[in-house]
Every structure is written in structure tokens, then in C-alpha cells.
Amino acid sequence: MRIQQFRAPVIGAFLLLVLTGCDQFTDSRPVQNSAIVEPKVTISVAAASDLKYVLEEIITEFRQAHPEIAVKPTYGSSGSFYSQLLNKAPFDVFLSADVAYPQQLIDQGLAISESLIVYAMGRIVLWVRNDCPVDVEREGIASLRSASIKKIAIANPQHAPYGKAAEAALYHFDIYEEVEDRIVFGENIAQAAQFVESGAADIGIIAVSLTIADALREKGRQWPFPKDSYPPLEQGGVIMSTTQERGACEAFLKFLGSDVCRDILKRYAFSYPGEMTLDGPVAP
Template identity: 35%
Template sequence: MKRTARLLAMLFSAATAALAHGAEVQVAVAANFAGPMQQIAEAFARDTGHKAVLATGATGKFYAQIAHGAPFDVLLAADEETPARLEQEKLAVPGSRFTYATGQLVLWSAKEGVVDGAGRVLQGGNFAHLAIANPKTAPYGAAAVETLAKLKLYDRLQPKLVQGENISQAHQFVATGSAELGFVALSQVSRDGKFTSGSGWIVPAFMHRPIRQDAVLLVKGAANPAARALLAYLRSDTARGIIHSFGYAL
């Protein structure tokens, strides 16, 4: 009896410890959302006991990795098409997809006074390099190309374009001075409605297709309680407050 009691006590103790530490969820995060997601992951761990393990990169590359069996539980994409495609291909849980944020594109320079409030600096063309994310794999890059086409500047400025693998690399090109200007995510250069450095022009929404960013539960995370908890947490007031502070529409 004593041995059984000790065994039950050990099992209860182990279960309690596991519950206290929560579970882990592997999250593929679009590069533009890295900043807010780091803050959300910290709040998520504090409030639920679960741990979100983050990997950031281009949405298009994440799609290829997931299709080849990458062990992600949740995808936070930079578009709405990729999660829908994963759902159609039975790689995501039907009905789990929703828009967690709508991104804003900004033309940005790391230097003060370079970019005016209407983006007229593009018309002048007095710069050697204009950074964008790869439009084939990064929705913000596609939005940048659409904006230049809308302004009838794409053909003229194409020789000056330098492509980053994702929006983080495009931002890095501008931040380090490798490119004088770049189209980046507003979330990368602003907090609470103000630019944190440099100068920028927030591109009007009508100049490109809406950058609706969808989240989806992947098949590999269907039985993971932490994965479902994270998706629910993204809709909480705490998460929405963080998302809004980084310049996203909700």
C-alpha cells in the first residue's frame, strides 16, 4: 500500500509539474510580425503557462517547409492566400483560419527628412537603391511592386531595386545604409503611431491589395492544447493591444 501511495504521489507530482510548465507550440511567424509576436509570446507564457517557440521568415518559404513536413503547429502568415491554400491541401485544420492583423506598407529611410509625407522622393529618383522584399514570396514585397506600378514608376525604378529575402532583410538594407530607401512594414519602424527613427510615408491602402494576415492551425498542431490556446490568445485584448501598438489594423 505504501509503495502504491508513493507511486501515485510521484505521478501526481509529475502531472502537476507538467501542467505548471504548460506545453510548447512551434510557431512559424511572418517576418514583419516578429516584433509584436515576441511580446505576445511573453504575455502568452505569463498568462497561460504555455511556451511559444518562434521561427520567423518569409511566408512563401514557410509554405514550402510545411508542405515538406516541417514540424510547425501554427502559421502566422503575412497574407491570407497561404493559410487558405494549406487548408485546401489538408495541411491545416478546416475552420481554424482567421485574420489576426492587417499590415501597412511604408516607404522608409533611416535618415530624418529624406522621405516626405507624400512619397514624392520616389518621383525625384535621387537615390541609388530602393529595397523591397522578394515579391514572389513576401506579400509586403508584392504590395511594394503594386504601389510602384500604381505610381507608374516601376519601369523607371526597377534598375534601382534591391530585393531582400523577406521584409526583415529589406528593412536591414535600409537600416544599415545599403539602400537609401525601402518599402518595409510599418510595424518595423513605428510604435504607438510614431516613427521610432528616420522618416517615412505610409502608403495609402488603395495603392495595393489589402495585406490581410491570417493565422491557421496546422495539422501537426491539431492535438496540441498550446497551439489552440495561442490562436485563442491572439484574439485577446492583451494581444490585440500589442498588435495595434505596432501599427497594424485589427
């Protein structure tokens, strides 16, 4: 009889301990899962290819500030995106390498006029691989006259703002006709850079933002074009009229003007209207 009286409290205490432990274990799991915020909306961004590396960093920072919004970028030439957007391509935001294409979309009623921003100013440089015998840093534009330069890569000026800038710079230095038969065109500025990196071209006129990225930083040397040798590359962004996620798009474009975003853009040698004063070497 004593044994039964002794066992009952022990068994009760044991069951209480087990049940309490189970409750604590199961309660802790939802707390851990609640820290992971799944995005509620996704916005698709048509982005100029000079943004290929910098935009990935910007998106990472944006997700920290807005975990409920996912950003899906697609890279290409601004002119090609413009043609696609004329045909109602399903993009929410357009980040062009110039401001002209977004403005044209606004003029045609395809983009929201009050959303237009100039988010950065781009730059072009003459870039060669490290194994190139030409001293591009010393010779500058004269490098293009070297007998060892067989092919010169630029983006296609028909639809790439960086290609138009490259062409303008060649005319500025009165060298276009001398080198015209050696020019090879990339579909966009990223492809022009790839031509030089791979050896398909000996030298290229490319976006400085690409040369600063890890993919190219240690692989080549460069000479920056003076800012007055080509039209300003005012890079513009706009929200498309067909978007179903205007609020999320506005949050993203607002973030492009934040101090955090500007610091990232400046690390890739982008500047802002009135700030483009660098003609010398580009800091890594």
C-alpha cells in the same frame, strides 16, 4: 541532582526549538519553488517577419495567461514557410503575412480548416534613415525619383506578401518601370528593412510594424502608402494538421483575438478588417 533536573528541560527545549526551526526553514523552500511554473508543452510557430517585434510582446503576455505553454517562434517570409510546410516542416502554427498561404494549406489537407483566423491587417510605408537628404514625409512617392536614391529595398514579391504589396503600390503610382533597375530584394520584409538601416539601400518599402519597434523608431522617417494603393494585407493564422499539441495551439490562436493582444497589435499600427482607415502619419 538538582543540576541534572535543571539541564534536562533546558536541553529538551533547545532541541525542540532547533527542530521546529528546521521544519519551518525546509517548509518555506517548496512554497517559493511552486510559484515557478515550468511549461508542460512547447508549440513552434512559423511567423511572418513583420511580426518580429510585436510577437515577442504577445508571447510574453500569453505566458502570463498560460504559463504551462511555451511558444517558440521562427521568423521568415510567408512564401518560404509555405514551401517548407508543404514538405511537412515541423511547425505547429503558421502566422502568415497574408491569408492566402494558410488557405492553400487547408485546401491541400495540411492545415485544420476551422482554425483559420485573420489576426490583423498590415500596412506598408516608404522609409528612410534620418541622414537621408530626401524629405520623404513631404515628397511621398516622388522621393523615389530623387537622384540621391540609388537603391530601393523591398521584400521579394515571389514569396513575401509585403513584397507583393510594395510592387503593387509602385504600379499603382505608375513608377515601377522608372525605378525597377534600382530595386534590391530582401529575402523577407525584415531583411529589406535591414538593408535600409545598414545603408545597403537608400530607401525601402517596408512594414510599418518594423518602423514602430524600438530597433528602428528613432532611426528614420516615413511616408505611409494610401490604403487603396495596394491589396489589403490580411494576415492569417492556422494550425497545422500534424500538430501533437492542438489544445495549446488553439489557446494561442484564441489569445490572438483577445483585447490584450489587439491592444499590442494596434500599438504596432496593425488594424482589423473594416478598421484600416489610416492613410496619414503613423503614431509611434
